[in-house]
Amino acid sequence: MNYRHAFHAGNHADVLKHAVLCRLLSLMARKDKPFAYLDSHAGVGLYDLTGVQAGKTGEWLQGIARLWVRNDLPALLADYRALVGELNPDGALRYYPGSPEIARRLTRAQDRVLLNEKHPEDGQLLKANMAGDRRVTVHLGEGWHVAKALLPVAEKRALLLIDPPFEQADELARCVESLSTAMARMRQAVVAIWYPIKDTRQLKRFYQDLAKSGAPKLLRVELWVHPTDNPAGLNGSGLVIANPPWPLEDELRELLPWLAAQLAQSTGGWRLDWLIEEKAAG
């Protein structure tokens, strides 16, 4: 396990993932009923952008830093911007939240936050960063077991984020497997899978497999900062979301053009469509 998210924290892919995660959590919190947030590949939860690792790549400068300096952010980014602002009260951008910190802050007293991280050092950092919040549980286990081990949840409402490092060739297939397991165990769960846009041929197969995953409906959200056939590096990223809460699709249709324009490094773009459409009743 070589991947450390600290090198990439706050980059364009984190901005997309975390902006969408904020909307998912906010929409789920519209109903009083409790829900459980599950994160199979959680990372450390909080990142220092002035640290050695983030400094080596400087990826955040083309990500969160571009949004931080603006005072005209769309209202749909208000939760995300406020959260980053709370971590940096003196106005200088230094700390950036990972998905666990975002979930901890956007869930309520009645909700639970179940985090899993396999890397032993990052797992300990995650525990330290989440210490003191009794709604949060940290597991140091295998992320690919989370759907089977933790679903269904007693609350009957769940949001599962699957965000692996994509160091191994089989990780797209394992994402599909986890989604199928989650859907078989808890059909109404909201499941979001993050993926890199690098090799579009591999993604074609991924989309085909996702369409057979058994999800009742599956939304695809993508944003790229370079043309998607650019041979070098991470051109963009995407999320597929099973059972997205209403009106996420409408919100993202409003948000994605703005985000793509702000984050583009050469020719950027976005797409939003359904890989599985809900069957009409009757």
Ligand SMILES: C[S@@+](CC[C@H](N)C(=O)[O-])C[C@H]1O[C@@H](n2cnc3c(N)ncnc32)[C@H](O)[C@@H]1O
């Ligand atoms: C992309 S990062 C997660 C970032 C985090 N979700 C966020 O948005 O802030 C992927 C994480 O998965 C961890 N990881 C790698 N393989 C794993 C596995 N098999 N099970 C659980 N965690 C794993 C890595 O150590 C890394 O921290």
